[in-house]
Amino acid sequence: MLSANSTATPLSSARARRDQRLADRPIASALPTRLRSADLLRLTDQGAEDVLAGKYDHLLPEGGTWPTENRWAVRLSSDDDVDVWLISWVPDQSTELHDHAGSLGALTVLSGALSEFRWTGSELRQRTLEAGDQASFPIGWVHDVMRAPGPYGAVGPDSKPAPSDPTLSVHAYSPPLTAMSYYEVTDHNTIRRTRSQLTDQPEGDLK
Numbered sequence: 001m002l003s004a005n006s007t008a009t010p011l012s013s014a015r016a017r018r019d020q021r022l023a024d025r026p027i028a029s030a031l032p033t034r035l036r037s038a039d040l041l042r043l044t045d046q047g048a049e050d051v052l053a054g055k056y057d058h059l060l061p062e063g064g065t066w067p068t069e070n071r072w073a074v075r076l077s078s079d080d081d082v083d084v085w086l087i088s089w090v091p092d093q094s095t096e097l098h099d100h101a102g103s104l105g106a107l108t109v110l111s112g113a114l115s116e117f118r119w120t121g122s123e124l125r126q127r128t129l130e131a132g133d134q135a136s137f138p139i140g141w142v143h144d145v146m147r148a149p150g151p152y153g154a155v156g157p158d159s160k161p162a163p164s165d166p167t168l169s170v171h172a173y174s175p176p177l178t179a180m181s182y183y184e185v186t187d188h189n190t191i192r193r194t195r196s197q198l199t200d201q202p203e204g205d206l207k
């Protein structure tokens, strides 16, 4: 569980320990990274702890006012193995159905809740990820993610989230994200890839 009072270890220290642990780990022939889903889950958990502990306050929006109109993100750390991002989500802006090309991914929800619609091979399956929940995304994972509707956090006038009560999640991608593909569901219960784009933005270009 996340706790604002827990003792967090900065990501730089975690990185040093990770490098030592990975030094002798062979690269799986099918994967372009030494990291595994469990590593990414651990990194996003650590990133979430660090955000809650105030270690990234200097990277957060001016005056502590979270955007209410558009998704917002900031990179918490980056190296050859992995990028770690903090994302703030707003209502009615989904990522669209996408994959993360050749990168593994993972997330930890800090506050509020996310809705994820994952393509199972025959249908889109929805789940809600609340504060403290985690998820990992192996290569080939196709999903659409958005701020969950409903009673998660305060909502201001016109259904906008209160600037002081954001939906936040920490994401990790390994190797660092460089491309994504987008999909649509066809009339025959299949998905069709509609476009691919080069991007290093978490969960796609911000909008």
Ligand SMILES: [Fe+2]
Residues within 6 Å of the ligand: 095, 098, 099, 100, 105, 143, 145, 203
């Ligand atoms: Fe994604």
